[in-house]
Amino acid sequence: MQEPPENADRNAVVHALRPFGTTIFSEMTALADRCGAVNLSQGFPDFDGPETIRARAAEALLEGPNQYIASAGLPSFRQAVARKMKRFYDLEVDPEGEVTVTSGATEGLCAAFLALLEAGDEVVLLEPTYDAYPPLAALVRARVRRVPLRGAGFDLPVDELTQAFGSATRAIVINSPMNPCCKVFTREELEIIGALCAEHDVIAIGDEVYEHLVYDGRRHVSLLGIPALRDRALVISSTAKTFSLTGWKVGYAVAPPHLTKAVRMSHQFITFCGQRFLQEAMTYAMDLPDSYYRDLLDGYERKRDFLSGSLRDLGFDVYPTQGTYYVLADISPLGFEDDLEFCRMLPVQAGVAAIPCSMFWEGRRSGRSLVRFCFCKRDDTLEEAVARLKTWIRSR
Ligand code: PMP
Ligand code: GLN
Numbered sequence: 001m002q003e004p005p006e007n008a009d010r011n012a013v014v015h016a017l018r019p020f021g022t023t024i025f026s027e028m029t030a031l032a033d034r035c036g037a038v039n040l041s042q043g044f045p046d047f048d049g050p051e052t053i054r055a056r057a058a059e060a061l062l063e064g065p066n067q068y069i070a071s072a073g074l075p076s077f078r079q080a081v082a083r084k085m086k087r088f089y090d091l092e093v094d095p096e097g098e099v100t101v102t103s104g105a106t107e108g109l110c111a112a113f114l115a116l117l118e119a120g121d122e123v124v125l126l127e128p129t130y131d132a133y134p135p136l137a138a139l140v141r142a143r144v145r146r147v148p149l150r151g152a153g154f155d156l157p158v159d160e161l162t163q164a165f166g167s168a169t170r171a172i173v174i175n176s177p178m179n180p181c182c183k184v185f186t187r188e189e190l191e192i193i194g195a196l197c198a199e200h201d202v203i204a205i206g207d208e209v210y211e212h213l214v215y216d217g218r219r220h221v222s223l224l225g226i227p228a229l230r231d232r233a234l235v236i237s238s239t240a241k242t243f244s245l246t247g248w249k250v251g252y253a254v255a256p257p258h259l260t261k262a263v264r265m266s267h268q269f270i271t272f273c274g275q276r277f278l279q280e281a282m283t284y285a286m287d288l289p290d291s292y293y294r295d296l297l298d299g300y301e302r303k304r305d306f307l308s309g310s311l312r313d314l315g316f317d318v319y320p321t322q323g324t325y326y327v328l329a330d331i332s333p334l335g336f337e338d339d340l341e342f343c344r345m346l347p348v349q350a351g352v353a354a355i356p357c358s359m360f361w362e363g364r365r366s367g368r369s370l371v372r373f374c375f376c377k378r379d380d381t382l383e384e385a386v387a388r389l390k391t392w393i394r395s396r
Pocket of ligand 2: 025041043044179
């Protein structure tokens with residue numbers, strides 16, 4: 001039998017995807033598993049979300065029906081999403097015409113890119129850029145205009161952003177709270193973006209999956225809460241982080257009717273619909289009392305302070321976390337220069353895994369001294385990670 005050509009795998013995938021390898025999240029989790037490392041890389045909790053939510057799912061699964069639901073999602077869950085928008089952001093949203101349930105935020109993003117962008121369009125992405133956006137842009141043949149945030153505060157460079165908007169600009173993606181840099185956009189910043197979008201007739205795609213993880217008394221501002229964006233924003237969120245159930249992949253997109261119709265067009269051909277029993281359980285979860293959301297935030301604020309303080313004590317330069325469940329640490333004070341090398345070495349030598357942040361800049365042109373540790377872990381897991389890092393640093 002003839003040997004397959006050496007580049008068989010490469011040729012099997014479309015040109016658009018060839019520049020992208022296996023995601024850094026898969027690589028680092030696989031390495032952590034191989035090394036028995038404490039996995040502070042990929043952002044998922046090492047505890048499960050509330051038992052009451054899981055019990056609802058189990059009940060709904062056993063009771064059935066377990067058949068297809070409406071492509072846009074279970075009406076009761078869409079109503080719960082609309083209640084959430086009112087409760088947290090004082091926004092009136094029509095569950096019939098403005099909410100679409102997706103398989104996690106990931107599918108929501110995919111459906112949005114497929115429905116809204118095509119060859120000849122430009123999409124503005126702020127750097128550091130969450131890893132899913134560039135390949136999605138490539139798949140739909142949209143050109144990416146990258147605008148790096150500025151300095152250690154990841155400030156919005158208004159002049160450069162303004163210059164990035166032109167006649168071909170179709171959309172901008174705003175991830176707030178922002179992964180991996182842990183920035184929370186202020187209302188003023190979003191208003192500047194809103195004004196640019198209105199001036200150039202651009203759609204703002206919001207990725208707000210960390211909306212409930214915003215610290216130190218800050219408040220999350222949804223793109224839909226910016227008047228200039230109420231009719232031109234498509235906001236994608238997820239239940240994954242808020243309810244510590246990342247494996248369920250229940251996400252949703254909220255947008256004015258014309259953008260909702262567009263996203264439903266592509267969504268119906270990607271997954272058609274999600275799972276009824278999970279959406280039943282999330283209908284209950286979304287309406288949990290304020291104390292649930294407060295306790296989640298308090299718990300994460302405490303974990304953030306523990307991990308940030310411990311990394312600082314170990315000699316890292318630690319950036320402030322305004323939102324998300326990550327901490328950014330600069331490795332240069334410890335004598336390291338390359339985050340990717342560092343993160344490939346750390347699980348092997350120290351038994352701890354983290355994410356190299358240069359992967360979120362085009363061509364790794366920045367962020368080479370930055371690594372991301374997640375703190376969505378049990379206290380004993382975080383303590384074990386810190387103890388391992390301490391032993392390793394002392395032994396160097
Ligand atoms: N966007 C960002 C910024 C993320 O960090 C993640 C990972 N949770 C996602 C989207 C994907 O969310 P989901 O797991 O709901 O697909
Ligand atoms: N969003 C998660 C993170 O930033 C990863 C999700 C994924 O693996 N796609 O860690």
